[in-house]
Amino acid sequence: MLGEGLIFNLLKISLGRYPSSLPVPGGHDHERRVIMKNQRSISVVAAIALAAGTAVAIAPASNAAAKVVTIAYQGPLTGEEAQVGIDELNGVKYAVQLFNAKNKGKYQVKIVEVDDQGSGTEAAKVAPGTASNKKIIGLVGPAYSGATINSLPFYKQTGLPMVSPSATRVSITDPTQGLIGFPVFHRVVATDLVQGPALYKLATKGVSSPKVFVIDDQSPYGVGLVDYMKRGGAVLAGQDSVSDKTTDWTATISKVTAAGANVVIFTGYYAQAASLYRQLRDSGYKGVLAGGDGVLSPGILTLASASILEGVRLTAGTVPLTEISASLEADFKKKVGVASGTYAAESIDAANIFLSCIGKGVSTRPNMLKCVKAYKGKSITGTTIAFDKNGDVAGGPMNSFEIKGGAIKFTGAVK
Amino acid sequence: MLANFQDQFLSLTFGGLSLGFIYVLIALGYTMVYGVLRMINFANSEVFMYGTFATVVIIRDLFGFTQQSEPATGFRLFYILLICLAGSMFLSGVLSIFLELVAYRRLRNRGSNKLAPLISAIGMSIVLAEFMRILTDSRYVGSPRVMEKSSIATIFGANLRLDNVIVIVCGLVLYLVLQQFVKKTRLGKAIRAVSMNEDSAKLMGVNLNFVVSGTFLVGGLMTGAAGFFYTLKYENTSFSIGFELGIAAFTAAILGGIGNIKGAFYGGISLGLVETYASFFLGTQWKAVTVFLILVVVLYFRPNGVFGEAITQTRA
Numbered sequence: 186m187l188g189e190g191l192i193f194n195l196l197k198i199s200l201g202r203y204p205s206s207l208p209v210p211g212g213h214d215h216e217r218r219v220i221m222k223n224q225r226s227i228s229v230v231a232a233i234a235l236a237a238g239t240a241v242a243i244a245p246a247s248n249a250a251a252k253v254v255t256i257a258y259q260g261p262l263t264g265e266e267a268q269v270g271i272d273e274l275n276g277v278k279y280a281v282q283l284f285n286a287k288n289k290g291k292y293q294v295k296i297v298e299v300d301d302q303g304s305g306t307e308a309a310k311v312a313p314g315t316a317s318n319k320k321i322i323g324l325v326g327p328a329y330s331g332a333t334i335n336s337l338p339f340y341k342q343t344g345l346p347m348v349s350p351s352a353t354r355v356s357i358t359d360p361t362q363g364l365i366g367f368p369v370f371h372r373v374v375a376t377d378l379v380q381g382p383a384l385y386k387l388a389t390k391g392v393s394s395p396k397v398f399v400i401d402d403q404s405p406y407g408v409g410l411v412d413y414m415k416r417g418g419a420v421l422a423g424q425d426s427v428s429d430k431t432t433d434w435t436a437t438i439s440k441v442t443a444a445g446a447n448v449v450i451f452t453g454y455y456a457q458a459a460s461l462y463r464q465l466r467d468s469g470y471k472g473v474l475a476g477g478d479g480v481l482s483p484g485i486l487t488l489a490s491a492s493i494l495e496g497v498r499l500t501a502g503t504v505p506l507t508e509i510s511a512s513l514e515a516d517f518k519k520k521v522g523v524a525s526g527t528y529a530a531e532s533i534d535a536a537n538i539f540l541s542c543i544g545k546g547v548s549t550r551p552n553m554l555k556c557v558k559a560y561k562g563k564s565i566t567g568t569t570i571a572f573d574k575n576g577d578v579a580g581g582p583m584n585s586f587e588i589k590g591g592a593i594k595f596t597g598a599v600k
Numbered sequence: 601m602l603a604n605f606q607d608q609f610l611s612l613t614f615g616g617l618s619l620g621f622i623y624v625l626i627a628l629g630y631t632m633v634y635g636v637l638r639m640i641n642f643a644n645s646e647v648f649m650y651g652t653f654a655t656v657v658i659i660r661d662l663f664g665f666t667q668q669s670e671p672a673t674g675f676r677l678f679y680i681l682l683i684c685l686a687g688s689m690f691l692s693g694v695l696s697i698f699l700e701l702v703a704y705r706r707l708r709n710r711g712s713n714k715l716a717p718l719i720s721a722i723g724m725s726i727v728l729a730e731f732m733r734i735l736t737d738s739r740y741v742g743s744p745r746v747m748e749k750s751s752i753a754t755i756f757g758a759n760l761r762l763d764n765v766i767v768i769v770c771g772l773v774l775y776l777v778l779q780q781f782v783k784k785t786r787l788g789k790a791i792r793a794v795s796m797n798e799d800s801a802k803l804m805g806v807n808l809n810f811v812v813s814g815t816f817l818v819g820g821l822m823t824g825a826a827g828f829f830y831t832l833k834y835e836n837t838s839f840s841i842g843f844e845l846g847i848a849a850f851t852a853a854i855l856g857g858i859g860n861i862k863g864a865f866y867g868g869i870s871l872g873l874v875e876t877y878a879s880f881f882l883g884t885q886w887k888a889v890t891v892f893l894i895l896v897v898v899l900y901f902r903p904n905g906v907f908g909e910a911i912t913q914t915r916a
Contacts, residue, residue: 264738302738403885427884430844432834435615436879436887442611443604456740459834467749468611469759488668488742488836591668 209430218247237300251293254543256281256536258296259336259550260328261303265456267404268484270328272370272526274298279521279529280536284544284596292543297321301332308332309359312339312539319343323539325532330406331352333370340369346554350531353478353502354376354409358575371557371576373534374502380477381410383583383599384415384500388448388475396422398446400437400461402429402453410452410477422446429453434464441465448473454479459488466493473498481527481586491591499586503528505595509566517594532563605880610758612876618764618833620872621771625862626824626849627856628778629696629819635859636815639714642721643699645846647820650695651688651827652837653732656743658687659831665744672746680746681766681832688828689821696820697813705809711724725842732839740838743831744810766827774825775865778818782861787814795859848875848891855895857905861879866906 258277260270274296281294299315301308315321316339324340324347327333333352340347349372357366358376389395397419401407403426411424423444423592425437441449449465449472451458458480465474476499485494506525507514517525542556561571570578582598605612619869626648633641652655659665663680751759782788790811793801802808830845831837846870854866871891878890898906 265740267739269738428888431884432836432841432844433619433876435612435613435619436876437884439608439612439615439880440604443608456836456838458741459742460834463835467761469751476747484739487667488740490745504698 199501201248239538243347251288251290253293254293254548255295255297255318256323256325256467256539257303257315257318257321257537258300259308259315259332261301261327261332262298262300264302264304266303266329266454266482268482269351269527270300270303272326273326273528273532275517275521275523275525276529276532279517279525280533280540281477282520284540288544294540294543296591299324299326299337301327301329303329303332305331305335309335314334316340316343316345319550322548322550323348323542323557325350325535325539327352328528330357331404333357334365335474337370344550344554345369345588346539346550346557347371347559348373348375350535351478351503351528353380354406355413356409358577360575364575364578368576369554370576371538371572373531373538373570373578374528376577377406377410377477378413379583380500380502381413381415382419383585384410384413384450384452384475385417385419387498387500387585387599388450388473390498391505392448392473395448396444396446397448397450398423398425398441399450399452400425400427402427402431402451404453405431406477406479407452414450429457431457432460434461437461438465438468438470441470448475449473450475451480452477455482455485456488459485459494462497463489463493475499478502478527483526483593486588486591486593491588494588494591495513497588499588499593500583500599501527501586502531502583504530504566504584506530508595513565530565531534534570537565538562538570573576602695607757608880609720610756612880613873614758614760614764615770616873616876617869618767618771618829618872620869620874621767622826622829622833622845622868623852623871624681624771624775624865624868625822625829626845627853627868628775628861629823629826630850631858631861631864632695632791632815632819632822634853635861636765636791636812637704637708638859639704639717640721640858641699641816642718642846643703643725643728644696644819644823645842645849646725646732647692647696647699647823647842648827648830648849649732649839649842651692651824652831653741653827653842654688654824655684655828655831656741656837658684659743659746661745663752665746667742667744669744671748677747684746684832685770686830688831692827693817693820694834695728696816696823700813700816705812708812710803727826727856729839729842736839737768738839743833743835743837744834747832760816763833767833770825770828773824775861778822779861781818787811791815791818848869851891851895854905855898857902857907857909859909862905863905863907 225354258274260273261267262270277296281296285293299311301311324345326349327336328351330352333349347370351374352372353374353376355376355378356362357370389397397412401411401422423440423446425440427437451461458476462474475498481499481501506529513526538560540556541562542553547553547556559570564570572578585596585599586593587596629644630641640845703724704717707717707720747763749761749763752762752765753760782791790806793806794811852867852871855866855871856863874894875887875891
């Protein structure tokens, strides 16, 4: 038990070190600094672990023969969206812990944490460092589509295989849009092509004569979701497109009222959704409130009261671990130390693909890419995971959630 | 669309007006400083942002409200709102004086050019915003609800909501008080004197440093009040809202004529209304385009804004 804790600390130490001698494409010094900044908190943990004393030095003895393999996780670990990334990273950690315990003395997998804050611009700064770190042979992530698109040039150039648990934008694997993710990008989550129509279906469920008003946040994610909703045959009573900095919703609410809408769908992220839902309810709107996976974050519960959020309907391609099995969740909590969050199941699946390849002896990027492409296995929910030639997995169902009494509750697949 | 507009006209107007008054108060912060120093205080937007956080902290930590608590009512509500307003104004006022000391005073005394303080102000603005970003972990911070957003009257189908009424009435009162302050008080007169002619004012025995500090204080107080009203109306804030609202209020000040108190007032209100109407008519995506087109057209005919530049013109 003690040994395990020490190994875990060692693992953390290794995360703190970024090989600074490696060339960073473009040679910008600040890029390296950004990476280092983002890993500062980890270094602090490493320092504490080092200070813990000599015991650390003894620990590796049992693992001396183990082959050390490194994979990375990329997503928002700080910033507004940090919760999403931390939840996913915990999923990856859980999968890796299980694997390391099972293959003790044979393999030891380490995780490099790459923080892109969920933003495209930040991703473009940290991706070069990750791409040039040849020790990393597989990347779980990025969490977000915008960050994925901006990271792709670097990962394609260096042939780093990627499996994202949550980047749902259709264009990344769409051959008619240039297939920008090929050949390195894969994902284990259904795309917005599935989510758009499902969100519409969920929002109008049980509403007699629905009049649907859709608001997007002008982000590619938000606009895309509305687009796929319409392609799926959605009938809209009205539509508005607002900047992702909007705080005053007076005009939008007037439009909703003028359109006589009884269903309002927001395709954007949770912070704005909270302020929109709040102002809508305050204006006397009584109908359904709905949103996509961008709104599905515990963060929303801190930004509006339970009475305002009561009944908000949300969709996401993820399944909560607790719904898969209570014992799985209990084990997760025991091993990782915290309860599982959004996209935990998908993150475990994504990590497991790399881990199964590592278990087969894969140790280089080209072999990993071949192995991922040929992968065929079961997800932790029991569905089959195999990628098509574009990197998509034959999608599982889109799931629904509802906010009840100040908590987000899973309400089954959208049917 | 037109029939809809008639239905929604009053709702839009109330919403637009209360947003407009928030702009007015921030614009007054810009305008006071410009009137006296002929310099733009770019850090005023962060003074506003800190004002919004002051209210959140008072509501959340001093009075212990959470997202799930019952809103206050009656005298207790009045008392809480008053403390919040005073707290926001105080913090912003002090911050504003501090900004003047670090970003302006020494540069001014050493006779620097006009650009150095501009950059030092932008620098301070970034420092303040990033500091708050670190404090809040880049997250939005929600303010618990202290006041039930009840409708106090319905006029032609439009709800007259209590929070909007408070913003509009208090905004107007603060504006009128400021106007009288500049017109009647000793410091107000000194501010106008320095604004007219710095050297003559000094020769007449006006203490320049005192007047400049006073101006920053008054501007900060107004901006802080805006921070309180913003939190009351929107119930959330983040380290980045200063920039958004600051640009809008700065635009309002330019539109009305920067350096002119009346200009800030009419500029702020017109901007609030135009933004709201344009968003309704053309779609919210056209809001910024409409606002800035109007600004360019106005400046084409009135290069110094509708009411001209000088703070002294408030006499009219």
